[in-house]
Amino acid sequence: MGIADSFREKAEQAIDKIGADRVKDGVEKAGDKLDEKTGGKYADHIDKGQNAASNYIDKMDGDDSNK
Incomplete structure (x- = not known):
């Protein structure tokens, strides 16, 4: 099982639960905390990751309105 498969499985479990x-x-809060800890040095990258994760979660949940 690769990292993507592991993430997909964990995300599905969390969404269901x-x-x-x-x-x-949770993704938003984790990214904000990471941004705080890095002093905003990687803010653009963190925001991009938060958006990608949010869009992926929407896709898994069947909500494609945030594309």
Whole structure:
């Protein structure tokens, strides 16, 4: 199992257990904390990752409105 498969499986489990909105909130909070810890040095990269993760979660949840 590769890293992408592992992420997909964990994301599906989290979405099923707590819902897509709460998973996306967690991604947002984690990214914000990481941005804080790095002093904003990687803010653009972190934001890009947060957006990609949010879009992926929406896709997994069947909501394609954020494309």
